[in-house]
Amino acid sequence: MDKLWIAFGLTLFAGMATGIGSAIAFTA
Numbered sequence: 001m002d003k004l005w006i007a008f009g010l011t012l013f014a015g016m017a018t019g020i021g022s023a024i025a026f027t028a
């Protein structure tokens with residue numbers, strides 16, 4: 001169960017980082 005939550009957290013973090021990066025690139 002711990003590995004599942006870690007994987008989910010990393011995926012969510014990567015998704016947020018990509019979204020923020022895309023937003024910055026789009027507005028820049």
